[in-house]
Amino acid sequence: MCSFIFYSSSSIRCNKDAKLSHLRRGPDATQVISVNGRLFCHNLLALNGSHTTQPILIESKGYILFFNGEIYNSDVIDYYGGNDTSYLIDLLENTDSIEAAFRSLDGEFVICVYSIACDSLSIATDLFRTKPVWVAYSSSNDEWSISTYLSAADSLLEAYTCEIPGNRFVTINFSSNSVLENKPLHHFNVNGAESTFSDWCRLFDAALVKRAPRTGRLLIPVSSGFDSGLIAYRCMHLGLDPILLSIIGCEDQPVMMRRKEQLGISFLELSRSKYKASLKNVLETVEDYSYTKHQPLLDIASLHQDPGAVGLYSVLEQGKNLGCKVSFSGQGADEIYSDYGFKGKKLANVSSLAGRYPADMRRIFPWKNLFSGTQRAYLMKDEHVAGSLGMESRYPFLDRNLFMCFLTLPAEVKNSSYKGPIGRWISELGIPVAQSKLGFSANRGLTS
Amino acid sequence: MKILRHIMPQEAKIAGIRSVEKDMSATFYDEIKEAANTSHLPIKPRGYIFFQPGDSHDPALLKSYLSSLIIRIGDLHHLQNPLLKTIDFVESVSSLTEGIYLNTNPSLLPFFKYLFPICQNMPISELTIEEGILNEARKLNASASANRKRRRIAYIGSGNSPYHPRRSYWLNSLIKDYSETIDLEILPSMNPKEWLHTCLMYSSVFSPSLNSQWSHNLFIPALVGTKIFTDSQSLPLYSYYTTALRRKSSPCSYASSLDSLVKKLLLYCDSSAQTYHKIAMNACAALEPAGVTSSRVYENPLLNSNIPRNNLSQKNTDEFIRFVIAANIFEILQEIARIMVTYDMFTVSFKTSAFFAELSTYFHHPRLAYRKSGESSAGKDMAVIFVEGKPTKNMLPARLVTINVDLSLLSHRSIQLSSRTFDPRKISTYELAQRMLSSIVGNNYQPVVFTQRLLEIVEVDY
Numbered sequence: 001m002c003s004f005i006f007y008s009s010s011s012i013r014c015n016k017d018a019k020l021s022h023l024r025r026g027p028d029a030t031q032v033i034s035v036n037g038r039l040f041c042h043n044l045l046a047l048n049g050s051h052t053t054q055p056i057l058i059e060s061k062g063y064i065l066f067f068n069g070e071i072y073n074s075d076v077i078d079y080y081g082g083n084d085t086s087y088l089i090d091l092l093e094n095t096d097s098i099e100a101a102f103r104s105l106d107g108e109f110v111i112c113v114y115s116i117a118c119d120s121l122s123i124a125t126d127l128f129r130t131k132p133v134w135v136a137y138s139s140s141n142d143e144w145s146i147s148t149y150l151s152a153a154d155s156l157l158e159a160y161t162c163e164i165p166g167n168r169f170v171t172i173n174f175s176s177n178s179v180l181e182n183k184p185l186h187h188f189n190v191n192g193a194e195s196t197f198s199d200w201c202r203l204f205d206a207a208l209v210k211r212a213p214r215t216g217r218l219l220i221p222v223s224s225g226f227d228s229g230l231i232a233y234r235c236m237h238l239g240l241d242p243i244l245l246s247i248i249g250c251e252d253q254p255v256m257m258r259r260k261e262q263l264g265i266s267f268l269e270l271s272r273s274k275y276k277a278s279l280k281n282v283l284e285t286v287e288d289y290s291y292t293k294h295q296p297l298l299d300i301a302s303l304h305q306d307p308g309a310v311g312l313y314s315v316l317e318q319g320k321n322l323g324c325k326v327s328f329s330g331q332g333a334d335e336i337y338s339d340y341g342f343k344g345k346k347l348a349n350v351s352s353l354a355g356r357y358p359a360d361m362r363r364i365f366p367w368k369n370l371f372s373g374t375q376r377a378y379l380m381k382d383e384h385v386a387g388s389l390g391m392e393s394r395y396p397f398l399d400r401n402l403f404m405c406f407l408t409l410p411a412e413v414k415n416s417s418y419k420g421p422i423g424r425w426i427s428e429l430g431i432p433v434a435q436s437k438l439g440f441s442a443n444r445g446l447t448s
Numbered sequence: 449m450k451i452l453r454h455i456m457p458q459e460a461k462i463a464g465i466r467s468v469e470k471d472m473s474a475t476f477y478d479e480i481k482e483a484a485n486t487s488h489l490p491i492k493p494r495g496y497i498f499f500q501p502g503d504s505h506d507p508a509l510l511k512s513y514l515s516s517l518i519i520r521i522g523d524l525h526h527l528q529n530p531l532l533k534t535i536d537f538v539e540s541v542s543s544l545t546e547g548i549y550l551n552t553n554p555s556l557l558p559f560f561k562y563l564f565p566i567c568q569n570m571p572i573s574e575l576t577i578e579e580g581i582l583n584e585a586r587k588l589n590a591s592a593s594a595n596r597k598r599r600r601i602a603y604i605g606s607g608n609s610p611y612h613p614r615r616s617y618w619l620n621s622l623i624k625d626y627s628e629t630i631d632l633e634i635l636p637s638m639n640p641k642e643w644l645h646t647c648l649m650y651s652s653v654f655s656p657s658l659n660s661q662w663s664h665n666l667f668i669p670a671l672v673g674t675k676i677f678t679d680s681q682s683l684p685l686y687s688y689y690t691t692a693l694r695r696k697s698s699p700c701s702y703a704s705s706l707d708s709l710v711k712k713l714l715l716y717c718d719s720s721a722q723t724y725h726k727i728a729m730n731a732c733a734a735l736e737p738a739g740v741t742s743s744r745v746y747e748n749p750l751l752n753s754n755i756p757r758n759n760l761s762q763k764n765t766d767e768f769i770r771f772v773i774a775a776n777i778f779e780i781l782q783e784i785a786r787i788m789v790t791y792d793m794f795t796v797s798f799k800t801s802a803f804f805a806e807l808s809t810y811f812h813h814p815r816l817a818y819r820k821s822g823e824s825s826a827g828k829d830m831a832v833i834f835v836e837g838k839p840t841k842n843m844l845p846a847r848l849v850t851i852n853v854d855l856s857l858l859s860h861r862s863i864q865l866s867s868r869t870f871d872p873r874k875i876s877t878y879e880l881a882q883r884m885l886s887s888i889v890g891n892n893y894q895p896v897v898f899t900q901r902l903l904e905i906v907e908v909d910y
Contacts, residue, residue: 010808011558034808034818036683037555057817059793059838062680062704064817116814117680117702175683178691 001131001387002026002054002068005152006112006121007039008144008174014041018151021287025148025387029053035064035116038174042066045390047325048215052085060093062116068131068148069109070394072210082214098122099169103185106400110164112146120173121146124185128332128371128398129166132383136161142177148387149287166371186400188407190361195408200421207399208234213326218242219319219391220328221312222265224252224434226422227330229259231396233431235328236263243322245315252434259432268318270311278314286313286388291377297350298374303381312385320389329382332397335369336406337419350374357414361407455480455497455505477505484513498522498551501533507541517544521560522551525659526611526786528898531559531775532865538564552661555812562810563771581640582735585671588648589728597724601677601713602650604635604643604665613885613895614789615656618679618706620889622654622713630713640668647674651724652716657681659786660813671735673728676700677713680814688734689727699727704814705792707841772863772903774806777833777851778813779900780870780908784835784848785815787872787897790881791837794848795819802831802855829856837877842884846877850909862905869899874910 003025005014014022023030026043031053033040042054047070055066071084080087088101088111095101098113102124105111110131114121123146125133136145136153137160145153153161164170171181208231212218220235220242222228235242244265248256259265270278282304289303300306316327334340340348341355352368369375379395386393396402406414409421417423426433455475475495495514497505500523510517519541524530538548538560548567550557560567607623608616622632632654635646647653647668652675655665660681669676670688680702689699701716703709785794798804798820808818831853839845849870872878886893902908 010805030821032804032808032820034804035812035816036680036814037558037809037812039808053821057793057795057838059840060705060707062708062792115704117683117704117708119683173691173694176691176694180691180695 001045001383001390001392003043003148003387004054004066004068004112004146005039005041005148006066006114006144006146007155008142010034010037010039012039012143012145012155014152015154018147018149018154021149021151021285021388022147024285024390027390031055033057033064035114036119038114038119040064040066040114045325045392047213047392048082050083052083054085056085056089058089058092063092063098064114064116065089065092065112067109067111068133069107069111069126070211070392071105071107071109073104073106077210098171099124099181099185102169108394108398110148118173119175120171120180122169122171122181123164124170125164125166125168126398127167127186127400127403128375128379128395129164129168130379130383130395130398132380133164134161135164135170135172137177144172144174144177146172149384151287163376188365188404190365190407192404192408194410195405197409197413197421197424200402200405200409200413201425203399203402203405204230204396204421204425205234205238207396207402208240208328209238211326211328211394211396211399212240216326217322217324218326218328219316219322219324220244221315221319222246222259222263223250223330224255224259224432225330226419226426226433227333227397228328229431229433230422230426231328231330232259232263232265233429242328243319243324245318247311247315250311252436255432255434262432268315270314274314275310278310278317281317282310282313282385282388286384289377289380289384291374294376295350295369295373298377303384306381309381309385312381313389316386316389316391320391324391326392326394327386329393329395330397331379331382331393331395332375333419333422335373335375336397336403337414337422339367339369340374342418343415355415355418357411357420359411365407455495455510480513481506481509484509494518496520499534499537500524501527501530501537505537505541507544510541511544516546517541519545519548520551521548523661524552524556525661525782526896526898529776529779529865529901531556531779532772532903534560535563535772535775538567542566555660555814558812559771559775559810563768581644581668582671582732584641585644585728586732588644588672589725589732597651597674598649599651599717600631600633602633602635602646602653602674604646604653604655605637607634608889608893610894610896612656612658613787613889614659614679616889616893616895617789617885618656618709619654621706622710624888626710626713630710630717640664643668644672647672650674652677654678654713655682660782670699670731671728673699673724673726673731675716675727677709677716678702679709680704683814688731690730690734693726693730697723697727699731705840766858769858769860769863770803770806771810773853773905774803774811776863776900776903776906777803777853778807778811780849780851780902780906781811781816781835782813783870783872783898783900784875785813787895788837788848788875788878788881789895790840790843790884791815792840793817793838795834795836795838797821797834797836799832799834800828800830802853803833829854831855843877843881848875848877848910852907852909853905854907857905862903864904865901866904868902868907870902870908871899872897876910 003022023043026045028046029044031042033055040055055064076084076087091101108130109126110133111124132148134147134150136156138156140157143156145156153159167185169183169185173180218240220232222232222244232244244263245268246265247270248267291298292301303309338355339353340351344354344356346354382393414420455477494516497519499519499521542564550569557569607619653669654677655663656679657663662682701712794816796816796818804820833851835848837846837848
């Protein structure tokens with residue numbers, strides 16, 4: 001993860017807590033740039049040996065570039081040795097409009113480009129807005145803040161705040177204090193040419209491979225369920241050599257024992273005292289996030305009240321101690337492939353589809369939890385927790401190509417198994433899996 | 449009726465040929481000095497001063513002679529120690545005036561307003577926008593003749609002014625390399641009314657900033673809907689157009705580099721017709737609330753908002769001392785940007801945090817990027833600032849100067865001017881940049897260089 005804070009006035013001072021939470025997310029290099037009275041701060045998490053400090057001045061265009069996330073366009077690997085920063089610089093230098101450059105990107109990102117000549121900041125988010133970004137505006141003194149975490153907006157007086165949703169292209173002009181553009185980055189063809197189950201499998205593997213870290217080990221927190229199970233088994237098959245960690249107390253134990261035999265999963269024992277220590281760390285170092293703002297039907301109101309956040313923190317912390325900087329998350333599988341239901345039966349009260357997908361997807365697109373709802377809430381749990389540890393969370397199930405493929409799968413593929421293609425592939429590969437949905441609750445089965 | 453007198457410094461070499469505003473009687477400062485010493489006037493006149501560093505005015509004398517005083521400050525961009533001299537001047541007159549208006553780049557306002565809350569911005573000079581000119585523009589727009597324009601790009605003024613090397617470089621590059629594709633027409637200087645009628649005949653003008661200041665020539669084309677091409681140093685002229693209009697017809701286009709200017713001009717030459725009439729009505733409407741104040745001063749409230757206020761009770765505090773040092777550093781940076789025109793951008797890197805906050809908050813310049821990468825553990829008593837030219841098609845990246853400030857010597861004495869100067873001609877790449885400039889503007893072209901005196905505490909390594 002990286003983090004950034006933009007203030008429309010260099011005179012705005014970031015408070016200590018906001019500074020720290022942003023710094024934890026990008027612990028390897030901090031740079032502050034000021035141009036024309038605007039302030040740009042970027043904290044970098046260096047995932048490769050060499051890194052380019054941001055914000056970056058692209059003098060030929062008069063741009064200042066800073067971003068959070070990873071670009072997966074094939075050219076990044078083929079021609080830039082995995083250096084997505086160099087790729088972005090060249091792309092912006094050689095593309096006439098910022099919007100056109102953003103539209104060509106595949107990845108998990110929030111990218112910001114400030115044009116010195118126009119005094120405006122263009123922001124693009126990926127399809128599911130995997131990376132957090134907040135905009136705050138104070139009308140009392142015409143000040144703006146655009147930042148990774150909401151806490152940076154505390155420095156503004158009586159500011160109106162909002163998150164930029166996924167798949168957006170937004171341009172804000174600071175001379176006139178106006179939003180010049182606010183539109184989707186991509187348009188969907190929900191009923192496009194029909195894809196097949198094997199297309200989906202191929203794209204799933206591709207989504208894993210392109211997200212694998214170039215240096216260092218990959219961490220996969222594994223449960224006894226479908227999503228992390230499929231990720232773990234395919235990563236092993238593809239030779240990505242992940243470190244697999246699980247808190248066994250929360251999971252279906254027979255399934256986990258079989259997975260341990262087959263994959264070599266390490267079990268993390270979570271005692272009551274360890275849980276308490278992790279909870280303390282979560283409360284002190286992880287920025288809170290309201291779940292119920294996006295999905296009022298959730299029982300847990302916010303990240304700080306979520307035992308799952310404590311469990312995730314414990315697993316990621318252990319992974320970090322083992323040298324991992326990148327972790328794969330199964331986030332999005334529930335929201336996209338089942339919406340917490342199966343064959344018309346709701347498995348959780350947040351479900352709106354009850355796992356039933358019509359032949360004409362336009363009828364339901366987009367359902368509540370697809371981009372908002374639990375998607376937003378749980379994505380931000382992953383982001384905030386991993387960010388507090390200076391780790392990067394990546395989301396294979398939120399791959400754009402994979403998602404587009406799912407949309408155009410025949411309805412029978414979507415509906416015949418629990419979680420459609422995920423369930424079918426789990427079954428075909430003979431992966432042991434818990435048949436009932438347990439959810440990730442780290443305070444279950446604690447040892448004394 | 450009270451008469452507003454324009455008070456001019458008779459002996460000031462730089463200001464000697466300044467023209468006097470229409471309907472405004474002029475008085476030389478020396479005449480006031482003589483009158484003040486010899487007689488007491490029954491009715492005291494109101495006074496109006498256009499101040500630029502180099503002008504000499506005795507505030508005490510002005511106070512005894514005038515009933516009220518308005519000061520406009522401008523042309524701070526190419527003189528020796530313009531900021532330090534302006535601080536001195538404003539400090540001495542701020543309690544005597546009705547208003548101090550900065551007719552400079554708006555980016556300097558935060559600094560002056562912080563030190564002297566009485567300062568305001570005056571983006572539209574009454575030298576340019578005469579009292580009747582807004583009405584005349586409105587009449588011309590109403591006749592819709594603005595929609596019958598020639599698709600040519602007009603430029604007004606000198607093509608090789610030694611005071612404005614960047615403008616000369618850009619203009620002559622366009623003439624030399626793009627005369628086949630960009631239809632540019634060079635026009636002689638003219639008064640605002642003539643310029644208004646001339647703009648009516650052109651679809652667009654090329655009007656770069658004067659170093660880091662707004663060009664007076666920018667305001668007239670806005671009034672009749674003529675599209676403006678300028679450089680990023682003219683920001684934020686956008687305030688005159690509505691958001692919707694800007695999105696639709698981009699009435700004002702800013703370029704960060706010569707390359708981007710050329711691309712914008714070429715694209716424009718190929719693009720469809722502009723909605724001149726709308727642009728013009730919009731600019732007139734935006735200027736409407738500004739109007740003419742009782743003091744004959746135009747102002748735009750948009751540009752005066754959001755300015756930090758000072759809480760300095762005494763001017764000899766550490767904070768004031770740091771501000772003065774930052775101003776001296778900015779004088780160096782500004783002169784580098786003015787002279788080294790073949791670089792588009794400069795990075796100013798701070799080895800420690802010292803002066804980053806002051807410079808980034810109060811001394812804005814679109815071609816200067818202040819950069820701080822974290823505090824170094826050693827040398828906290830020294831502020832070390834590297835100035836680098838960013839590479840362009842013709843220039844390699846280069847470290848231009850290093851500015852050092854010994855923080856252990858911080859005192860009121862340290863902000864006295866020394867006999868040492870910063871001379872941009874000592875920069876290692878100056879000769880190279882100068883050769884390139886001459887090859888474009890003309891073999892005999894020599895930009896005027898203003899050495900900047902350094903404070904006792906400030907040192908420059910080349």
